[in-house]
Every structure is written in structure tokens, then in C-alpha cells.
Amino acid sequence: MSGDGGYDVAVIGAGVVGTAIARQLARYRLRTVVLERSNDVGSGTSKANTAILHTGFDCGPGTLESGLVRRGHRLLAEYADVSGIAVERTGAVLVAWDREQEGRLDGVVAKAHANGYLPAHRIDTDELYRREPGLGPGATGAVVVPDEWIICPWSTSVAFATEAVAAGVELRLGTEVHGVVDDAGGWTLITTHGSLRAEWVVNAAGLHSDIVDRQCGGGGFTITPRRGQLIVFDKLARPLLSSILLPVPTERTKGVLVAPTVYGNVILGPTAEDLDDRTDTATTEGGLAELMEAGRHILPGLVDEEVTATYAGLRAATEHRDYQISVDGDRRYVVAGGIRSTGLTASLAIAEYIVEQMAHTGAVLHEVDEEPTIPRMPPLGEAQRRPYQDDELMASDPEFGRIVCFCERVTEGEVQRACTSAIPAVDLGGLRRRTRATNGRCQGFFCGAAIAARLADGRP
Amino acid sequence: MSRPVRRVDALVVGGGPAGLAAATALREGGAGSVVVVEREDHAGGVPRHCHHSGFGLRDQHRVLSGPAYAQRWADRAVASGATLWTQTMVTGWSAEGHADLTGRRGRERVEARAVVLATGARERPRAALLVPGSRPSGVFTTGQLQRWVHGEHLPLGHRAVIIGAEHVSYSAVLTLREAGVRPLALVTRLPRSQTFAAFDLLCRVGLRVPVWTETTVTGIHGRDRVDRVELRGPDDRRRHLAVDTVVFTGEWVTDHELARAAGLAMDPGTGGPACDAGGATSLPGYFAAGNLVHPVETADAVAVRAASVGAAAAAWLRRRDPGPVAPADARRVRVEAPLRWVAPNLVRTDHRSNQPVLLRSGEFLDRPRLQVEQGGRVLASYVLRRMVPNRSHHIPSDWCRAVDPGGDEVCISVSSTR
Numbered sequence: 050m051s052g053d054g055g056y057d058v059a060v061i062g063a064g065v066v067g068t069a070i071a072r073q074l075a076r077y078r079l080r081t082v083v084l085e086r087s088n089d090v091g092s093g094t095s096k097a098n099t100a101i102l103h104t105g106f107d108c109g110p111g112t113l114e115s116g117l118v119r120r121g122h123r124l125l126a127e128y129a130d131v132s133g134i135a136v137e138r139t140g141a142v143l144v145a146w147d148r149e150q151e152g153r154l155d156g157v158v159a160k161a162h163a164n165g166y167l168p169a170h171r172i173d174t175d176e177l178y179r180r181e182p183g184l185g186p187g188a189t190g191a192v193v194v195p196d197e198w199i200i201c202p203w204s205t206s207v208a209f210a211t212e213a214v215a216a217g218v219e220l221r222l223g224t225e226v227h228g229v230v231d232d233a234g235g236w237t238l239i240t241t242h243g244s245l246r247a248e249w250v251v252n253a254a255g256l257h258s259d260i261v262d263r264q265c266g267g268g269g270f271t272i273t274p275r276r277g278q279l280i281v282f283d284k285l286a287r288p289l290l291s292s293i294l295l296p297v298p299t300e301r302t303k304g305v306l307v308a309p310t311v312y313g314n315v316i317l318g319p320t321a322e323d324l325d326d327r328t329d330t331a332t333t334e335g336g337l338a339e340l341m342e343a344g345r346h347i348l349p350g351l352v353d354e355e356v357t358a359t360y361a362g363l364r365a366a367t368e369h370r371d372y373q374i375s376v377d378g379d380r381r382y383v384v385a386g387g388i389r390s391t392g393l394t395a396s397l398a399i400a401e402y403i404v405e406q407m408a409h410t411g412a413v414l415h416e417v418d419e420e421p422t423i424p425r426m427p428p429l430g431e432a433q434r435r436p437y438q439d440d441e442l443m444a445s446d447p448e449f450g451r452i453v454c455f456c457e458r459v460t461e462g463e464v465q466r467a468c469t470s471a472i473p474a475v476d477l478g479g480l481r482r483r484t485r486a487t488n489g490r491c492q493g494f495f496c497g498a499a500i501a502a503r504l505a506d507g508r509p
Numbered sequence: 510m511s512r513p514v515r516r517v518d519a520l521v522v523g524g525g526p527a528g529l530a531a532a533t534a535l536r537e538g539g540a541g542s543v544v545v546v547e548r549e550d551h552a553g554g555v556p557r558h559c560h561h562s563g564f565g566l567r568d569q570h571r572v573l574s575g576p577a578y579a580q581r582w583a584d585r586a587v588a589s590g591a592t593l594w595t596q597t598m599v600t601g602w603s604a605e606g607h608a609d610l611t612g613r614r615g616r617e618r619v620e621a622r623a624v625v626l627a628t629g630a631r632e633r634p635r636a637a638l639l640v641p642g643s644r645p646s647g648v649f650t651t652g653q654l655q656r657w658v659h660g661e662h663l664p665l666g667h668r669a670v671i672i673g674a675e676h677v678s679y680s681a682v683l684t685l686r687e688a689g690v691r692p693l694a695l696v697t698r699l700p701r702s703q704t705f706a707a708f709d710l711l712c713r714v715g716l717r718v719p720v721w722t723e724t725t726v727t728g729i730h731g732r733d734r735v736d737r738v739e740l741r742g743p744d745d746r747r748r749h750l751a752v753d754t755v756v757f758t759g760e761w762v763t764d765h766e767l768a769r770a771a772g773l774a775m776d777p778g779t780g781g782p783a784c785d786a787g788g789a790t791s792l793p794g795y796f797a798a799g800n801l802v803h804p805v806e807t808a809d810a811v812a813v814r815a816a817s818v819g820a821a822a823a824a825w826l827r828r829r830d831p832g833p834v835a836p837a838d839a840r841r842v843r844v845e846a847p848l849r850w851v852a853p854n855l856v857r858t859d860h861r862s863n864q865p866v867l868l869r870s871g872e873f874l875d876r877p878r879l880q881v882e883q884g885g886r887v888l889a890s891y892v893l894r895r896m897v898p899n900r901s902h903h904i905p906s907d908w909c910r911a912v913d914p915g916g917d918e919v920c921i922s923v924s925s926t927r
Contacts, residue, residue: 280639284766285769330643331641331642331643331728332641332642334727334728336641337641341639355637356636357636357637358636360644437600437611438600444615450611450612450615451596451613452548452596452611452612458611460611490631491634491650491652492634492637492650493649494631494652494653495631495652497653498653498656498661498663499656499660501657501661502660502663
């Protein structure tokens with residue numbers, strides 16, 4: 050669009066939504082920059098969710114979220130298929146535990162249908178216990194949602210960012226936006242590493258999107274971080290369930306669920322606590338106790354297995370029920386805020402929608418000639434063929450036969466690849482999200498020191 | 510994909526003191542090809558990372574450092590004719606029960622006539638103990654700490670708190686001091702330290718590290734690095750302690766993934782496979798040894814007991830030579846609270862071992878009277894001077910011969926204390 054040395058578009062935030070938007074913008078002849086205050090993509094809310102690929106069956110019918118989640122499910126499933134992001138088509142059962150909840154199941158099905166999701170249907174308890182024999186006693190009915198799947202959230206942001214960067218998008222990590230000035234013909238963004246100019250600003254700042262919005266002259270919403278604590282159980286718990294076990298949702302929350310993860314674990318959570326502090330990702334005694342109690346009820350065998358990890362994520366909840374997405378062509382400003390737990394699923398649809406709206410409101414978009422190259426991501430899924438099982442890969446490089454993280458069976462070859470990839474791991478968190486190293490049951494007892502040394506010496 | 514299968518007489522999984530001692534005994538008992546698979550760079554197991562002295566008293570009859578002790582066992586196993594594969598890991602079992610291996614040589618499948626599982630134990634990390642708070646760096650287990658300091662020479666903090674007051678907790682004190690970190694206190698939820706009185710005294714008086722009893726850690730805080738822990742003491746008193754390093758010690762759990770994947774019956778007390786005095790499990794041909802079946806004993810005690818498992822596995826191979834042998838009927842042995850576990854926990858009628866039986870209590874007990882009974886019939890009773898949590902106590906095993914092979918399970922309980 051512009052050619053004055055500045056950027057056409059500056060995207061603030063490299064979470065799953067920001068990277069998806071960057072990837073979408075990369076299809077056009079634009080100079081795009083992504084500004085991210087942390088040192089990695091997908092390292093805020095995007096890394097700590099329930100990792101479910103939602104159908105949107107329980108969204109508010111008619112909302113923007115409903116439509117974008119539905120489309121996003123299809124887009125991301127296709128993208129995952131091509132890029133090798135782990136997905137398992139587990140399905141979900143939404144379980145009622147008393148007459149009152151059972152009475153709401155028909156409403157759940159009706160809402161799913163109103164959202165355009167027709168495969169949701171009721172099953173009786175015989176069928177429920179046949180599908181999920183590990184379920185605790187006392188269930189009174191259930192709804193099956195066949196297309197609620199599980200996905201690897203970590204690879205998703207990295208894949209989007211990798212694709213965007215390969216197509217020419219500039220990614221500036223460790224760069225925080227301190228101020229935004231709207232002057233004639235564009236925006237000036239003041240960052241920790243100097244200022245830059247851009248014609249359009251896309252605010253995908255997640256938990257901070259309301260602050261950035263006010264800096265940009267908006268102010269239509271306020272984020273109240275909603276903390277979700279989760280417990281990750283040992284892989285030996287995985288055979289206890291085959292699908293995602295959902296509770297009957299209430300007005301405020303989807304409730305505590307039990308779900309397999311693509312890494313072969315089982316997660317239990319999340320809690321839902323409204324906070325003031327946008328950085329408070331601590332777990333609490335009460336929160337963990339509440340989850341263990343719920344877990345004992347839903348899947349009694351679960352609490353006999355070891356806990357591998359606990360964590361908490363913050364969902365960017367607002368006072369509004371729907372996503373806060375708007376595209377202002379006059380001011381050349383886009384905000385994608387208030388995107389809660391469904392953001393991972395909806396990310397590609399959000400990006401598609403925003404870029405369409407930008408075109409409608411005056412942005413001049415010319416497609417690039419080259420087809421985008423979807424990157425091939427390392428197989429992090431337990432159902433995929435992992436490098437330690439891959440004869441060909443080992444034959445090409447014996448480092449893929451040297452397992453350095455025993456619990457998760459991560460090889461030296463994978464660690465090397467993660468440290469030298471287009472968007473490399475720069476710390477332990479980044480390495481964990483790219484390889485699973487040290488994520489296992491020993492939490493570093495065996496390999497923690499060697500992996501830390503490996504990162505410290507900067508060797509590729 | 511079907512792959513060539515390598516056949517061996519015995520496959521030993523795990524090259525720590527248990528696996529190496531079992532392999533040596535297998536070879537000395539006449540087993541032909543014995544392969545020890547070790548996933549780390551070198552064999553030797555946990556002692557390899559314990560740089561303090563005190564190893565080898567009961568099996569090598571001298572006092573050695575951990576690494577020197579580990580090396581001696583590796584040398585002995587190789588000298589006995591066992592083959593050692595390091596940087597190689599058994600990742601699972603095929604449908605036919607063959608072991609799937611991944612190593613620098615690629616993938617291999619091994620069919621063994623006898624398998625000895627010696628996969629050991631690990632300390633329960635912070636998450637398994639459900640300690641809430643943020644997730645900063647600076648939180649360790651002793652195992653990770655030792656590798657951090659002695660293996661990789663990585664920088665550590667300045668002020669540490671140690672969670673636990675059992676033997677290994679004192680090992681963490683030594684490692685921290687060596688790394689220039691000041692241990693401020695040992696914290697235990699139990700009413701007293703569980704180590705030897707001499708260690709306790711040396712630590713409290715000599716090194717001036719107090720033991721805070723009846724205290725639990727209820728929170729870890731800090732953004733990038735730990736800056737404080739929250740503790741709850743007796744009478745629910747809470748306090749904060751400024752530290753940059755937290756070491757979770759002890760609370761051992763067995764590394765039982767392969768045992769469970771093989772379908773072995775597990776013992777609810779130890780968390781390892783149920784097995785008899787010769788290490789024979791519920792599945793013929795599968796043996797278990799070391800801290801996988803008694804979490805945990807000191808390395809020399811492990812090696813002595815594992816050697817008898819190796820010998821039993823060798824005897825089983827010899828008996829099996831004409832054809833498969835059915836193991837004698839086994840009875841389960843269980844314990845009642847406050848006892849935590851017993852090992853061995855299967856008794857077979859052909860019991861020959863003269864190894865004492867190991868018992869653990871979850872509480873401090875003064876002059877406990879222990880009763881061994883089967884279906885209301887008292888097989889034996891013993892009075893011990895005392896029992897201390899996280900330490901094994903021995904009772905004789907002669908009652909094993911009196912067990913009725915067709916009877917109920919055997920139960921060990923505490924009938925009275927002083």
C-alpha cells in the first residue's frame with residue numbers, strides 16, 4: 050500500500066490470533082511487522098488453554114464467535130492436516146450428573162443446532178458408560194459432540210509465524226509497544242526498541258488488548274482476566290478415557306472438564322476466577338483442591354495416577370459476551386480483543402474475517418504471486434510417528450536416535466532442530482513447547498540439568 | 510513394520526546398581542547372552558551423580574564415592590560377560606512381548622527369554638505434590654540438583670529451602686553447600702527428621718541448618734526465579750521465607766511405566782510390580798529388582814538384593830531349558846496402615862530366600878508389635894525397637910514357608926505399640 054519506508058501493517062501481539070493475522074496478511078503485497086513483547090510467539094494465553102478444537106456447539110447463536118469458531122474449526126483442521134500439527138479426533142461427551150442438568154441436555158442439543166452444528170445428539174447412560182467405562186457413577190444422561198477434538202496449541206502459533214516470516218513478514222520479539230500516535234496518514238508506534246511507522250495497526254494484544262485499544266483511541270471494552278487452573282496427569286491415565294468429558298455449562302463458565310491431550314496426558318480443569326492482575330498465572334491451594342474433587346467425581350481412576358504438572362492460564366474475558374472485533378477503515382485500525390478459550394480454534398477464521406473487512410473498508414490489497422508454503426511442523430502428538438520411532442529420520446541423522454528426555458522420549462535431533470528452526474527456541478519454555486522436553490513425569494529429575502546446560506551453551 | 514528380532518537370554522532394563530548386579534549374577538548363574546540397556550550416557554544409575562562418600566559398604570566392602578562405586582559395578586558387569594548398551598532406551602513392548610529399543614544405532618527389537626526390570630525410582634517433583642503458586646525457575650529435585658551441580662556445573666542461587674528430612678534430603682544439603690548455596694532449613698510435614706541421629710545432629714549443630722517439623726510448603730512465588738516460599742507450620746501458622754532455590758527431596762516413586770505396559774500386577778504399597786523374594790513377578794519370565802520394587806534403599810542394599818534376583822532369573826532360565834515352567838502359586842502380602850508397604854509382596858511355596866523382608870511405616874512407631882497373619886492364622890509376630898517413616902525395617906522371612914498356597918492373602922499389621 051504505502052511506500053514511505055514505514056510498514057503497511059503493524060500487528061501488536063504474536064499469540065495465536067496475531068500470528069494467524071500475520072499469516073493472512075502475508076498473502077498480499079504488504080510490508081507487515083509483528084511486535085511481541087515476550088521472547089517467543091504463542092507464549093501468553095495461547096500456550097495455556099485446554100487445547101480443544103471446538104465446534105462452537107455451545108456458543109451464543111448468532112454471535113460473531115459462533116460463526117468464526119465454526120469456520121475456524123474447519124480451517125484449522127485442514128491446516129493441521131497439511132502442516133502436521135497434532136490433532137486427535139476424540140469427540141466429546143457432555144455429561145449430566147443430576148436431573149436438573151439432565152433437563153438441560155435438550156437445550157444443549159437445540160443450541161448446537163442453532164449454531165449450525167447438527168451432529169450433536171443425546172445418548173442414554175448405557176451408551177455413555179459403554180463409551181466411557183471409567184466415568185464415575187451417577188451420570189444421568191449425555192450429549193455426544195463428535196467433532197470436539199484435541200489439538201497441539203503450541204505448534205499452531207509457531208506454524209503460523211513460521212509461514213508468515215517465510216513469506217516476508219517481519220517478526221520483532223522482545224518488543225513492547227509503549228505508545229501509539231495517530232498522525233496524518235498513519236500511526237507511529239513507540240516501542241522498547243525505537244519507534245516505527247505503519248499505515249494500519251492491528252491490535253491482537255490478548256490480555257492487554259483493551260489497554261492498547263485505549264492508546265489507539267478506542268475504549269469499548271475492558272479485559273478482566275479470568276484465570277483457569279489446570280492439572281496435567283501422567284500418561285498412564287490416558288487409557289481411562291477415550292473422549293473429552295464435558296460438564297453441562299452454566300451462564301458463566303463451561304465448567305470443569307477432563308480431556309486427553311495430544312501429548313498423551315489427561316488434563317483436568319479449568320477453574321474460572323476473575324482477577325485484576327493480568328500476570329497472575331499462579332495456581333492456588335483452593336483451586337487445585339477444587340479440581341481434584343471434581344476429577345474424583347468425573348473419572349475416579351484419575352486421581353490415583355501421578356500429577357505431571359499444574360498450570361494456570363488467563364482468558365481475556367470482557368464485559369461483553371462476544372468477541373470484540375472491529376475494523377475501522379477511516380482510522381486504519383483493527384482490534385481483535387476479548388477472545389477467550391475459543392481463540393485457538395477460531396484463529397484462522399478471525400484472520401480471514403479481519404483481512405476481508407480491511408479490504409472492504411479501503412485497504413488496498415494485491416495478492417502476491419507465490420502460493421504460500423505451509424511449514425511442516427515436528428510431530429509432537431503421541432498418535433503421530435515421533436522421531437524416536439522413525440527409522441528413516443534416524444538413518445539420516447543418528448541424533449534422532451539419541452533420546453535425551455526419557456519421559457517424553459525427545460531426541461537430541463529434535464532439540465537441535467528446535468534451536469535452529471526459523472523461529473528458534475530461546476529458553477526452556479520455548480524448547481518445551483517445540484519438543485515436549487522436560488514436560489514429562491519426572492519434571493527434570495533425569496534430564497533437566499542436561500537440557501538447561503544445552504540451552505546455556507548456545508550450541509545449535 | 511516388522512523388523513529383525515535379536516534374541517538374547519536375558520534383557521536387563523536399567524543400568525544402575527540393581528541392573529548391573531542382576532546382570533552380573535545372571536552371567537555367574539550360567540545365562541548365555543545378557544544385555545543391559547541403559548538410557549543415560551554411562552551406566553551406574555543414581556550413584557553416578559552423588560559425589561559424596563559412603564557407597565559400597567555392604568557389597569564392595571569399602572567406602573567409595575558415588576561415581577567410583579557406579580564405575581565398579583559397571584566394570585564388574587562387563588567383566589562377567591554382560592553386554593552394556595548405553596544411550597539406548599526400551600520405549601515399549603511389541604504385541605509379542607518383545608522389547609522395542611531406540612538408541613544411536615537406530616531402532617531394535619529384542620526377544621529375551623528372561624527380562625529383569627531395574628528401572629529404579631525418582632523423586633516426586635513439586636507438581637506431583639500439588640504445591641501451588643507460580644512456576645519460576647529455581648525449583649529442583651535432589652536428582653536434578655546433583656546433576657545440575659556436579660554434572661553440568663550450572664550456576665545456582667544463594668538461599669535454599671529443602672523440602673523433606675529423610676536421608677536424601679541431607680544429601681541435598683551437602684550438594685547445596687558445595688555449590689555455595691546456603692540451606693536455610695529442612696522442612697518436613699512429619700514430627701521429626703527421618704534420617705540417622707548422627708546426620709541430623711551434624712546438620713543441625715554442625716552446619717546450623719534447622720529442621721522445621723510438622724510444616725508443609727503451601728506456595729512457591731516469584732516471576733522468573735523463585736523469590737519466596739510460603740510455609741504452614743504447626744497450629745496452621747503461616748510464614749514466608751525468602752529463598753531463590755527450593756529442593757524437593759525424597760517422596761520416591763517407582764519408575765514403573767514399562768512394568769505397567771508389560772501388564773505386570775502392581776503392588777499398591779510400593780507402586781512397583783508385585784514380586785517375590787527372587788524378583789519373580791505375576792508374569793513368567795519377567796523379574797523386577799532394585800528401587801523399582803522397594804523405593805528406595807541405599808545403593809549397596811539394592812545391589813545385594815538385586816544380585817539374588819539375578820541368581821533367581823538364572824535358575825529360572827536353567828529350569829526352563831527343557832521347556833516352559835509354571836511358577837509356583839503365589840500369595841499376595843499386603844500391609845495395613847500405618848504400615849506403607851512390604852517387599853517382597855508375593856510369597857511362593859518354594860520360597861528359598863534368606864533375605865529379610867523390608868517394611869515401611871508411614872508414622873513414627875515406638876516398639877511396634879508386628880503381626881503376620883493369613884486367614885486369621887498368625888504366622889509370626891515380631892517386636893521392633895521402633896519404626897521411622899521413609900526408612901526400611903527388616904523382619905525375618907521364615908514365616909514365608911508357613912504360608913498356605915491355597916489360602917487367603919497374607920496381611921502384616923501393627924497390633925500394638927508402646
